[in-house]
Amino acid sequence: MNKKKKKAFIFSSLAASNHSTKKREEHDFYATEPKATELLLEQEKFNIKILEPACGQGHISEVLASHGYRVISSDLIDRGYGQVRNFFDFSDWDGDIITNPPYREALKFVKHSLNIIKPQRKVAMFLKIQFLESKERRCFFEKCPPKVIYVSSGRLICARNAEFNKYKSSAVCYAWYIWEKGYIGEPIIRWIN
Numbered sequence: 001m002n003k004k005k006k007k008a009f010i011f012s013s014l015a016a017s018n019h020s021t022k023k024r025e026e027h028d029f030y031a032t033e034p035k036a037t038e039l040l041l042e043q044e045k046f047n048i049k050i051l052e053p054a055c056g057q058g059h060i061s062e063v064l065a066s067h068g069y070r071v072i073s074s075d076l077i078d079r080g081y082g083q084v085r086n087f088f089d090f091s092d093w094d095g096d097i098i099t100n101p102p103y104r105e106a107l108k109f110v111k112h113s114l115n116i117i118k119p120q121r122k123v124a125m126f127l128k129i130q131f132l133e134s135k136e137r138r139c140f141f142e143k144c145p146p147k148v149i150y151v152s153s154g155r156l157i158c159a160r161n162a163e164f165n166k167y168k169s170s171a172v173c174y175a176w177y178i179w180e181k182g183y184i185g186e187p188i189i190r191w192i193n
């Protein structure tokens with residue numbers, strides 16, 4: 001393959017499903033492949049009460065419920081699942097929080113989650129591995145380190161508008177980031193999938 005073709009190939013591969021060249025879905029609706037939540041539950045136990053505050057069409061909530069958790073699901077937009085509610089209107093939550101938040105607001109979601117839960121409760125967020133980058137997030141991580149980060153070695157899919165049939169694979173590496181309110185220490189990195 002000549003240099004020009006190789007460059008074109010690399011860029012088209014990256015564009016395959018990393019969402020960078022497409023207009024992002026309004027309010028960031030990318031449904032999480034259920035396997036991602038199954039993998040999380042193989043690693044972590046949660047409080048029986050879980051809030052999924054950006055539930056979309058319930059792709060995470062349904063897996064949690066199938067494992068016996070009592071899940072309250074809500075989303076800013078009515079997607080036919082759960083309550084319609086802005087997450088930032090929640091002022092407290094007596095349980096754990098698990099979601100794949102809108103990526104543009106991910107840090108705000110993590111901070112708000114940690115503000116509204118009780119000490120020792122958990123926040124689990126399904127996010128791109130790049131969430132580890134950036135100076136702003138570094139400052140936050142130094143004050144509030146995640147306790148564990150589960151990196152998915154195999155690719156998992158977040159499907160725009162839940163149209164999983166349009167994806168053969170993913171160009172994005174995702175991880176589950178777990179915070180435990182009050183945890184101070186070095187984050188542990190583990191690999192799943």
Ligand SMILES: C[S@@+](CC[C@H](N)C(=O)[O-])C[C@H]1O[C@@H](n2cnc3c(N)ncnc32)[C@H](O)[C@@H]1O
Nearest residue numbers: 029030031032054055056059076086087100102
């Ligand atoms: C990346 S999608 C994930 C959906 C679902 N958690 C899943 O994993 O399948 C993010 C969701 O966050 C919702 N959202 C965006 N801003 C929100 C807010 N302020 N409060 C609650 N939900 C919000 C969007 O409507 C969208 O459904």
